[in-house]
Amino acid sequence: MNDRNHLGNVSVTHEVRIIENGLLDIPMLAILDADGTVYPQAKEPEINQQLAIKMYHTMLYTRMLDERMVAAQRQGRISFYLASTGEEAAVVGSAAALSADDMIMSQYREQGALAFRGYTSAQFMNQMFSNRLDPNKGRQMPIHYGDKALNFMTISSPLGTQIPQAAGYAYGQKLAGNDALTICYFGEGAASEGDFHAGLNMAAVLDCPVIFFCRNNGYAISTPAEEQFAGDGIASRGIGYGVRTIRVDGNDPLAVYSATVKARELALSASQPVLIEAMTYRLAAHSTSDDPSGYRSKKEEEKWRLKDPLERFKVWLLNKGWLKKEDTENYLKEVRSDILTALKAAEKVPVNPISDIVEDVYSEVPWHLKAQREALLEHIKRYPDKYPKTAGEVGK
Amino acid sequence: MAKLNLLQAINQALITAMTEDQKVVVFGEDVGHFGGVFRATSHLQEKFGKARCFNTPLTEQGIIGFANGLAAQGSVPVAEIQFGDYIFPAFDQIVNETAKFRYRSGGQFSCGSLTIRTPYGGGIAGGHYHSQSPEAFFSHIPGLKVVVPRDPYQAKGLLLGAIRDDNPVLFMEPKRLYRASVCEVPQEDYSIGLGKAEVIQEGNDITLLAWGAQVEIIQKAAAMALEDGVSCEIIDLRSILPWDAHTVAESVMKTGRLLINHEAPVTSGFGSEIAAHIQEQCFLYLEAPVTRVCGLDTPYPLAHEKEYMPDEYKTYEALKRMLNY
Numbered sequence: 001m002n003d004r005n006h007l008g009n010v011s012v013t014h015e016v017r018i019i020e021n022g023l024l025d026i027p028m029l030a031i032l033d034a035d036g037t038v039y040p041q042a043k044e045p046e047i048n049q050q051l052a053i054k055m056y057h058t059m060l061y062t063r064m065l066d067e068r069m070v071a072a073q074r075q076g077r078i079s080f081y082l083a084s085t086g087e088e089a090a091v092v093g094s095a096a097a098l099s100a101d102d103m104i105m106s107q108y109r110e111q112g113a114l115a116f117r118g119y120t121s122a123q124f125m126n127q128m129f130s131n132r133l134d135p136n137k138g139r140q141m142p143i144h145y146g147d148k149a150l151n152f153m154t155i156s157s158p159l160g161t162q163i164p165q166a167a168g169y170a171y172g173q174k175l176a177g178n179d180a181l182t183i184c185y186f187g188e189g190a191a192s193e194g195d196f197h198a199g200l201n202m203a204a205v206l207d208c209p210v211i212f213f214c215r216n217n218g219y220a221i222s223t224p225a226e227e228q229f230a231g232d233g234i235a236s237r238g239i240g241y242g243v244r245t246i247r248v249d250g251n252d253p254l255a256v257y258s259a260t261v262k263a264r265e266l267a268l269s270a271s272q273p274v275l276i277e278a279m280t281y282r283l284a285a286h287s288t289s290d291d292p293s294g295y296r297s298k299k300e301e302e303k304w305r306l307k308d309p310l311e312r313f314k315v316w317l318l319n320k321g322w323l324k325k326e327d328t329e330n331y332l333k334e335v336r337s338d339i340l341t342a343l344k345a346a347e348k349v350p351v352n353p354i355s356d357i358v359e360d361v362y363s364e365v366p367w368h369l370k371a372q373r374e375a376l377l378e379h380i381k382r383y384p385d386k387y388p389k390t391a392g393e394v395g396k
Numbered sequence: 397m398a399k400l401n402l403l404q405a406i407n408q409a410l411i412t413a414m415t416e417d418q419k420v421v422v423f424g425e426d427v428g429h430f431g432g433v434f435r436a437t438s439h440l441q442e443k444f445g446k447a448r449c450f451n452t453p454l455t456e457q458g459i460i461g462f463a464n465g466l467a468a469q470g471s472v473p474v475a476e477i478q479f480g481d482y483i484f485p486a487f488d489q490i491v492n493e494t495a496k497f498r499y500r501s502g503g504q505f506s507c508g509s510l511t512i513r514t515p516y517g518g519g520i521a522g523g524h525y526h527s528q529s530p531e532a533f534f535s536h537i538p539g540l541k542v543v544v545p546r547d548p549y550q551a552k553g554l555l556l557g558a559i560r561d562d563n564p565v566l567f568m569e570p571k572r573l574y575r576a577s578v579c580e581v582p583q584e585d586y587s588i589g590l591g592k593a594e595v596i597q598e599g600n601d602i603t604l605l606a607w608g609a610q611v612e613i614i615q616k617a618a619a620m621a622l623e624d625g626v627s628c629e630i631i632d633l634r635s636i637l638p639w640d641a642h643t644v645a646e647s648v649m650k651t652g653r654l655l656i657n658h659e660a661p662v663t664s665g666f667g668s669e670i671a672a673h674i675q676e677q678c679f680l681y682l683e684a685p686v687t688r689v690c691g692l693d694t695p696y697p698l699a700h701e702k703e704y705m706p707d708e709y710k711t712y713e714a715l716k717r718m719l720n721y
Binding site for chain 1: 465467500502504539541642
């Protein structure tokens with residue numbers, strides 16, 4: 001056993017000096033200015049036209065999907081939706097820097113990452129309509145996507161629970177010798193949960209190849225960031241836990257992409273976690289159940305509209321000659337019709353059979369669930385008009 | 397066959413599991429080099445390396461969160477929570493994550509390979525925070541299995557059963573028996589399937605039901621009753637969730653009487669669930685009310701531990717009342 005010295009790295013002072021907040025300067029990486037030009041001192045990432053267009057299209061797609069689904073919720077066609085408007089660069093820019101083998105553990109506002117991986121409009125719709133084509137079998141509220149084939153972990157509502165899970169998943173990837181890591185998304189509000197602190201500390205101590213990606217969008221529902229924490233954002237906490245950390249302009253797809261490429265390289269080569277804090281703004285309401293006019297001004301929102309990640313990315317692509325205006329128009333037209341067709345199809349698909357209600361609780365249906373299912377089916381048979389969705393299946 | 401105590405049996409089960417499957421990973425507070433505060437994981441780090449048996453920071457929610465992710469990835473985690481009393485910071489991870497992973501993803505992902513080991517129960521002068529029996533909380537979580545062994549033979553077989561079961565299992569170890577309970581344990585591999593109670597003594601007049609360390613208490617009470625000529629049927633429930641209602645009901649239909657003994661507080665203890673179910677199933681067979689002999693509805697005391705415990709004397713008294721009902 002080696003002797004240890006936990007004072008080994010501690011320097012000594014003879015002056016009574018309390019360390020004050022703000023001594024640490026954590027700058028924000030910015031490459032693409034809000035007007036779509038690259039900052040003179042900044043270096044563009046190595047990115048080809050094909051990838052850049054895929055990123056831009058995914059961001060556009062996400063915005064269209066959000067607009068359409070918020071409307072569908074207002075029309076009463078789905079019960080709930082959660083838009084990512086304003087945060088598309090943070091999500092798509094980071095997802096674009098990953099390998100398809102990397103596991104994505106998201107919070108709930110990362111539909112852009114799923115779209116980037118190839119999730120189709122039909123797949124989005126089947127989940128949101130909880131129909132029998134939904135791989136979750138209609139068991140979760142809309143937007144709780146999950147797709148094993150795309151390495152996208154099924155979303156759960158409790159905030160921050162995915163953070164220590166990501167550390168564990170990444171540890172398993174390392175043990176198995178996979179050349180892949182885990183990325184874990186969460187918001188600055190979720191970073192107040194105990195699971196954030198547990199997860200970062202576990203990942204740092206146990207050398208887990210995981211990227212913790214915080215979307216600091218300024219609000220947790222109505223609670224502004226200054227009522228969420230007093231320190232220097234989330235980045236300062238990474239440093240406290242001994243986690244390599246970078247802060248980026250979350251509305252700048254090139255900065256997010258560059259930071260994530262670097263983070264991935266570091267996390268895999270050193271088998272260590274990296275924390276990215278993306279500074280962005282939730283232009284959307286928290287969800288369709290929320291109304292931001294109760295807690296923030298239109299003026300504040302307007303300021304952030306000027307920093308729209310899609311606009312600046314479009315200007316950059318146009319200037320590069322990688323994009324033509326009419327391409328975008330055609331793409332939008334195509335996407336609109338694709339989403340609408342998928343929506344109309346998904347709402348006609350029935351829900352999963354009622355007998356499925358007790359499946360997947362355990363690997364096999366145990367005796368008590370069999371008995372409960374039998375009793376339920378008998379009951380539905382007796383009151384078919386009270387359970388119109390399922391009465392047809394159980395017969396008389 | 398060697399005589400082992402309960403800790404040695406658990407250690408042997410872990411060695412068997414880790415030898416058999418490279419994916420088995422054991423971790424928790426002080427679990428690594430030190431081998432755990434009770435030494436259940438002794439020498440595992442030496443044998444299998446630090447990547448597969450290691451210390452974690454002191455964070456129960458972190459341990460179970462990490463374990464959930466590791467299980468979902470395809471590894472076979474065996475996570476230790478140092479005392480059952482300290483499992484509550486991990487309650488959210490267990491209730492909302494471990495147990496719901498499979499259901500919520502339609503079977504795409506699951507934590508089925510996860511086993512959580514934790515010592516529970518009193519009788520060791522441990523006061524409030526080293527003595528609780530929290531099994532009833534976990535009996536209310538669809539998707540989770542809860543298992544409690546009564547002796548070293550059962551501990552080895554049930555732990556291997558839990559690790560190999562394709563569902564997340566909370567494996568609760570009666571710490572009062574860790575060194576006190578000794579019996580013959582085969583060196584070779586065997587596992588006991590979950591969800592089955594065991595009738596460990598047949599009898600005609602009354603059914604006594606318990607699990608974990610309380611099984612030996614009802615055995616002592618049965619021996620006292622035998623002197624009075626009372627024939628007791630003794631059942632070790634072994635699995636709390638899902639529980640083997642069939643075996644219990646069958647016994648009660650024969651004896652007409654059911655006494656349930658558990659250490660946890662009586663109100664909303666798992667005995668309540670058993671009593672409710674058995675009166676539904678066996679109403680016309682009952683010769684006396686289903687009776688619970690349990691801990692008091694107080695925090696677990698220290699100085700009055702002996703008085704608090706549902707011991708063999710309280711059990712014997714209740715049993716006599718039931719026979720004279």
